[in-house]
Amino acid sequence: MKHIAIIGSGFGGLSLAVRLQAAGHRVRIFEKREKIGGRAYQLKDSGYTFDMGPSLVTAPSIIRSIFESAGRRLEDYVKLVPLDPFYRIFFHDGSHMDYSGDAEQMKAQLAKFSEKDAAAYDDFMRDMKGIYDAVITDGLGKQPFDTIGKMARFVPRAMRLNALKPVAYMAKSYFEDFRSHFMFSFHPLFIGGHPFRAPSIYAMIPYLEKEEGVWFAEGGMYAIVEALGRLFEELGGEITTSAEVDRITVAEGKATGLQIDGTHFPFDAVVSNGDVTQTYRRLIDPAHRRKWTNRKLDRQKQTMSCFLMYLGTKKKYPKLAHHTLILAERYKGLIDEIFAHKKLPDDFSMYLHVPTATDESMAPEGCESMYVLIPVPNLKANTDWEVEKQDYADKVLEFLEAWGMDGLRDSLEVCHLFTPADFETQLNATDGNAFALEPKLTQTAWFRPHNRSEDVDRLYIVGAGTHPGAGVPGVMLSAEATLSCIIEDLGVGEVVSSPAKLAPVQE
Template identity: 45%
Template sequence: MLDVTGFRGSLASRQDRRPHAIVIGSGFGGLAAAIRLGARGYRVTVLERLDAPGGRASVHRQDGFTFDAGPTIVTAPFLFEELWRLCGRNLSDDVELRPVSPFYRIRFHDGETFDYCGDPQAMERKVSQLAPGDVEGYRAFMALSEATYRTGFERLGHVPFGSVLDMIRILPDLLRLQCFRSVHGEVARHVQSEKLRQVLSFHPLLIGGNPFSATSVYCLIAFLERAYGVHFAMGGTGTLVTGMVRLIEGQGGRVVCNAAVRRIAVENGAAAGVELEDGDFLPSDIVVSNADSASTYRHLIDPQFRRRWTDRKIERARYSMSLFVWYFGTNRQYRDVQHHTILLGPRYRGLLTDIFQRKILADDFSLYLHRPTATDPSLAPDGCDAFYVLSPVPHLEAGIDWQVQAEPYRARIAQYLSQTLLPGLDDAIVTSRMTTPLDFENRLSSFRGAAFGLEPVLTQSAWFRPHNKSEDIANLYLVGAGTHPGAGLPGVLTSARILDTVVPDAMVFAER
């Protein structure tokens, strides 16, 4: 990895004549795109505005603790394995993915728990204990989840949806799977227990969606997890980032940090390179943006070049919730706490309505608690635990003053955790830091501080999302959460996979 100064110094002396691709942003989508382009003959430069690669998957290190800033759940390891194979290597050469079981411990507000795992018989036993009358309904739901996975992920996940005809062709499949329903609506058709409905419908929250409005195509996640498991990268998710950067460098590409892009240059209707914030211009044959799709169009491309993604369209779109994340380390271990715990609050639908529709900071909350030291003790000093706790909150359109609200909100969460899973927490904390929606907007350039880009509703899915191949500008491509197929590690890695279909081979530019 280079900083921008070292990059400029090496640029003049490089004699690499391969067609040049610039990738804006080094999140998982951008890094995967760079690897795929490098494998197809491009000389790739990845530009990262922060001081380290990873984007939302960056790493915080302080006081001997290692905290993954963002994604912590790997559910489709074959997508990473494919990237390593493109470079003639095995993923296991560089990264150990360790299965996590249970996938999640779900704790209801009354203290009852449900261990969600991948073993079908074990899950049926747990369902029979929680909701004896819903076992057959659970089986039917999992059959639907598998059918949705076979169609939505295996057949359609890598389709570019560059034409409305692509959307028309899949309408029979969408109607057959009843994807006009919400995830919760589909779950509710199969099971009657309110607790089991929450267990089976929370997954859209992992990709920025409201279970009561996210299209039921995301029911596929339940089968995806059963089929491939839930994994954790030993050393933290950052080890995947580091491994992908090494793959890019091994291809002769560069990942350049401290390189903020001011605008994408457009010449004769085509992307021709980028201008950095300090005024330097870097030419390229193609540009791939892994930046937030709304911010890409709203801030990096001059309005006269945008016919579809106008400022008005961007501002009228629906965006995901944001996140409040508190990272903390303790001087003791909480051995009874699982790697992944979901703590459901007293309200389910009401809280989600407050977050997504009313856009208010409610008095109650539901939380995701991550304890990576349950699997990898090396992420904290001996005898200590590393945690982060995440609370879905409204994006910045809500007008919440996080400079004022952050600490009181953190204190309320700490009190709740101390009363439930982490007794004596206040006295055990030895390091702490927070991320608020302001950080998503200012540090990660997410429009309105939305943590996952566009909200995953049917009318903002597939053809209706910003296309992987820009509708307005030739030689401009998009990857990441804000384009098709959407957020989450499988989604952003698949968005890079789509480039194999829509980006010309490097020889097209080499022959010009």
């Protein structure tokens, strides 16, 4: 048994903590914030409950396999509810589509705007299955991508599958109508990727959603955070909150423990689930960093950020589905502006999470709990959010009222804002990124910071900043990749893998 520290309690940190503790190690989590969860934090106010970050549960079999690694059943901890539609997408011209995993329904909706697109749907899904098989079925997402040999073996297969082509250009080769083009290319935005830059490895997400569904955890995403925390403690793991790690101590090239508020905590190995750029820059002395020098860290591209409004309304808005997108006319132009960091755009596309559409317990009776998420430039744009945030929020509320949410401002009982500056101060996110390093080709797989540190022995990374990347399924797979490195190095424990083939969850 080895004594292992994990810095941070995001989904990646919690998943690895459970797996390591179940494999026979003694694990302790140190979390800076008052509660566990990281980006998947929870806010409660006046009877309203909000998930502050992730809201879509996809690939539940990956979650289930974490519980199975400890001999438990997910179903005994969390109740998952299937959603239909997955998303309701409103376009600038007033048209809308209900996006789901039902091929016939999807083709009927696509046909309203383009017969050709309806006919292309099956071909698209068949081809995306090829990429899904590489990443999920053959397990590339859950293996460390730490040798150039692995990358060299992957590239020819990726090229055959067209998986290196940017997602939006891949979708363009199947679909002609702007609606279908958007629907099958926007998914990288959910993990901080630019659809016109992110490789088509991410174009398999629609297939993954179709295969396993989109779900909601009763009580919200935080129910999964709490379940993982509970399971970890039942296994004997220890969680210390309000404990910000100041330093990872290193001797003779090996991580030896942590420094917190002047106290040294010795460990056999250390894992960081915190922002990967900050982990190297702030927690490890430059003398121990040959690869991740400050200059190299400066060259890494952080993702865009998000402006979030958590709204509790006395009124119901049945026009909104559980997951709703409201889009501006501009697609590439708007995203280019956000990613180029120059300024806050005047128009906006937004995502609304309305859990009360499924679970009334998230708000007082007859009321709605929702959040509005708007992708915005990260802090490289030099926006002073303390000055700007109220005006920006007012502009969004005004827009939503004009769009069709009558009486929104008068019905507000609760309104909390979370800005890029909060991502930086509360989550230690470099430049206030919302999703760690941008998932572009030159920051993917072998090019991403490795699960096993390239600079310091017995130091490991888990979560959105390492392979395979952001998103709840991504960081949970990263926990498996990191686990296999630790077990290989320490020689204790065994990897209980997620199923190669994903099967739909039985209720």
